[in-house]
Amino acid sequence: MAGLEDELEFLDRVHAAQAWMLDHARMRVTTGEQVAGDRYTAETLGRMLKSYVKELAEEPDGAPYFGRLGFEDTPAAGDHRNQRYHIGRRRIAGEHGPPLVIDWRAPVSSLFYQAGVGDRRGVSVRRRYGWTSRPPIRLTGFEDERLDHGEELGTTSRLLAEEIERPRVGPMRDIVATIQPEQDELVRADLDQSLCVQGGPGTGKTAVGLHRAAYLLYAHRRQLKRTGVLVVGPNPAFLDYISAVLPALGEVDVRQCTLEDLLASTPVRGTDTDEAALVKHDARMAEVVRRALAGLIGQPAEGIVLPDGSYRLRVAVSALARELALVRSEDLPYGVGRERFRTRIVALLQRQLEYHGESPNRKWLDRTGRSRPVTGVLDRCWPRVRPEELLATLLGDASALKAAADGILTGTEQAALLWARPPRSFKSAKWSAADLVLLDEIAGAIQHPEGFGHIVVDEAQDLSPMQCRALARRSRHGSLTVLGDLAQGTSAWAAAEWGAQLTHLGKPDAPVTALTLGFRVPAVVLSYANRLLPRLKVAVPAARSVRADGELNVRAVPDLGVAVLGHVRAALDQEGSIAVIATAGRIAALPGIDDPDGRVTLLPATLAKGLEFDHVVVVEPAEIVAAEPRGLHRLYVVLTRAVSRLDVLHTGDSASDVRIVPEPPLS
Known part of the structure; x- marks a missing residue:
């Protein structure tokens, strides 16, 4: 069995191979124009090679590998008999000989995640490596699991725990070193399979979706190069948070956007009443659109x-x-x-x-x-129509709306949709965010949009039926990875169960898999937040955490501003990122915080979803609950953003009956 000296010698060979790969890639950039057949090909090849060089140049900042597989000398090992493979984020090979490091997405690498004492598949030893957390990255040691001797550490692995609990500053990191068997099965699901991952806070559902995108691009690169991969997130802050994951895995040709950006056919300059927005996002509007278009078709009057x-x-x-x-x-x-x-x-x-x-x-x-x-x-029987023109007619003409919506929408619902002051023409209309969804529905009913080979949609429980249809149109011939948590549904149309949501997404037969083992949120924090679950009225299994290292402090304080400053100053004495989360009004009223290192984020509760911070200070939870109809769901989201320490500060004099205190338990 190789010791630390052997490992350090191997690491030197890997570093030499990385240097050769970088030099070779740079040489290819300089000679690319000479080997390309035309200008367009040269430019395309140049962009690809420069991107590859950039990825390789940044690679030394990360560990070159995180694990190793050792196979036994028996027929059970098959073609891998008596072989050893180092597993990393990308393939590393020198000028001669076999690769030194295998890509984590390669078929043999799946055994690093899947092999166990009960099903070793020829693996005798699984080794995990420890590395320093800051550059220059150095190997600090390793940990072996002798599967052939019945040793399997699982989530009790010291190095696994250190990687999971590492302080979190900046964007989300990949989880290739910590993927669990049930996560790996989802990541490696084939391209033609759509799936839904119901995951409680900290269970890794977002990471699973992103790693599945990376895996599919590896396994089906030619097909997805042509059809594309799309990642849809709930807001720009979330997309910024996850933006580094796929590039770190070597995948840069993935579009990441919000649904609003995807549907941005025209600027949003209008607003809706709550009643109008609810109707516009209702699945029945699809039938209204269909009938409105069908009503344009008339019979020929002459030959x-x-x-x-x-x-x-x-x-x-x-x-x-x-x-x-x-x-x-x-x-x-x-x-x-x-x-x-x-x-x-x-x-x-x-x-x-x-x-x-x-x-x-x-x-x-x-x-x-x-x-x-x-x-x-043609123009008399089947006239051309623009989406904006048809929608302006429906929203501005009561008789036209009635003709299309009678028997589908009630009179009250139709009245909610109608503009109080219709514009002179559709060209001067001020469209709302909900109107963009309807415009996309009309455009899709006129001509199917270009689709994607695979779409990853996160926080899918918050999508309206009409938003789901917009994504379904773009995945008619592709597959979906649907990620979400029904308990974290905060929109006015949030789903209560996955069956109807998957039907609206065009994948009614997609299996739903629940991830219940939490790796990011400590047990003391998760169990505290889980006390809200009975009041959320959704059938989801409670997540449980493998972490016993967190801290929870719930305090009644006389002055919230003073208390927040004190808790943030104490948090700054420790490593990691810090967030102060409250209602938007409360955030605006807080005093300024001295934060020279940029570690503190003042975050409205409405923007907290999907984000993680080492230390979270939640301010006046009763205000968060009272601020919106699904305030309890929002509070559940807010309480589960901490991956190390959670402080909950309240004044103790709220008239609300939803104060969050340790005792007595919530009814």
């Missing part, structure tokens, strides 16, 4: 006469009506249906010309399709 040389080609009104009915029966997107109707009209004219012994070519077909008699029938 077609088309002069063509010495011939006069004719199509009777009955033939046009028959073709129109056939196209409508195909249930195509509105825009596709219009073009299909055009094609059928041209085909009728073509057959007449062929009857006279002529053979029309492509140029004749295109010219005829654009001719005035044909486009005249």
